[in-house]
Amino acid sequence: MLTKAALVNAALDQSIPLARPLKIHEAMRYSLLAGGKRVRPVLCLAACEMVGGDQSLALPMACATEMVHTMSLIHDDLPCMDDDDLRRGLPTSHKKYGEDTAILAGDALLSLSFEHVAARTPSTVSPDRVVRAIAELGSAVGSAGLVAGQIVDIASEGDVDVTLEVSAHINKYDLEYIHIHKTARLLEAAVVCGAILGGADDESVEKVRRYALRVGLLFQVVDDILDVTRSSEELGKTAGKDLASDKATYPKLLGLDGARRFAGELVGQACEELAGFDPVKAAPLYHFANYIATRQN
């Protein structure tokens, strides 16, 4: 049996044929098939199975979350944004195909993500669930989602004063805002859409959403903790970069032990939301929460 990631890779490969005009399809495939852990699609399929659906019901949506993620990477890498030349050791889309094609490849992937869900979700899924899932995906991408995160990210980077010197509270808020909108929100949508398409009742959908929100926050708390502990090793002192700067972090607010306790509570609460589901089918989501909690980088 194919692992979920292999299943996703095969479906992504089929989702974009090498049709004419060749250049745009090559550029779309170049970025979409460049590898990566397929975290969002795998969680989408896992949530679908956990609520009792066959994972094939959520496969087009799983692909859609990766298309959206890839679009955001292509556009974020552009010279007028983060200006990155390399991604995963390969030239970024605009380095390889030019800025114009990179922008269009992102546009086409974004459009395809919605079309793919609408056109390819098996007809055994009731259409009102497909519509709900599309609305959920859209809200994770647009001006209340990925795009919101990126515009605040750009605004922060453009203005060094904002990042280093304004009050710690605003700074912490900005960092969390960027994290929530650029990372956590699409992950939440992937999990929630998986549950919707898998046939979950409203209560189960909300459980899955609370799970995703806890894991999203957990990610940030662990990030703050790692900043302190990594810095300790690197610098030979207990104060990390965040602690030395004026930046508010969970270790600063709660102490390092307090932050670790909070992370433990979050992983506990996240897993608690999974308690009512078949434990075998819930295993991937359990493992993911624990992976986030114990990651070392």
Place this chain on the structure above:
Amino acid sequence: MLTKAALVNAALDQSIPLARPLKIHEAMRYSLLAGGKRVRPVLCLAACEMVGGDQSLALPMACATEMVHTMSLIHDDLPCMDDDDLRRGLPTSHKKYGEDTAILAGDALLSLSFEHVAARTPSTVSPDRVVRAIAELGSAVGSAGLVAGQIVDIASEGDVDVTLEVSAHINKYDLEYIHIHKTARLLEAAVVCGAILGGADDESVEKVRRYALRVGLLFQVVDDILDVTRSSEELGKTAGKDLASDKATYPKLLGLDGARRFAGELVGQACEELAGFDPVKAAPLYHFANYIATRQN
């Protein structure tokens, strides 16, 4: 009673609140509310009414077609694409807000278009129609639609030799390809989606699609005719720019009279597709076909 265009303008205004982050929502509103004839949304509403639906059923989709159109204008105007500083007498999005914000405003409008249809279409429309309409819209935007047209457009412009010197046949093909993908395809989707959401049966949807295809081709034929006749007036000779160059056009293939006859046939065939519908409700689509046939610029 509000005209259809006024109804669309009011709905577009409400579709994007001035929420935080302010800059992205300002940029989205700046381009979306900059005016324009709202051709696609009005035809979408008209098709909905023609097949017996209340136009409110298609209003979110009507707005979506304008969001998509606006996105394509914002991205096409970018320095790495057509590099335009002005649109409708106002600074283009990237001139006013910067390239990064312009790209993100386009992304957010594209995402919102699909979300808007999924979240806002009245619940009296059966969800399977919403799903079909979303798939139709997506296919008009992505790498088989708008994006395909733009990438061929860029490829042609970048290489002067291609535009002026290669065989007339390929050149004609390129021009038509660009027109069909950048203009005709979204117009077709607007009309077809209006019919789907208005409750049309499959046969009526196909009639409406054939109407749109005829009108799309008509537009190109009239463009070719106007190139000859306008040039005649401007240059004081009967040979227009297209005729003087190596470019294949309908007047060249069919003669000027032949091309006019062909245009007449197309408008007749387009209107024939409307014959089975209530003539009062079909009037806007009749008028549009005749407007395209008789336009002078």
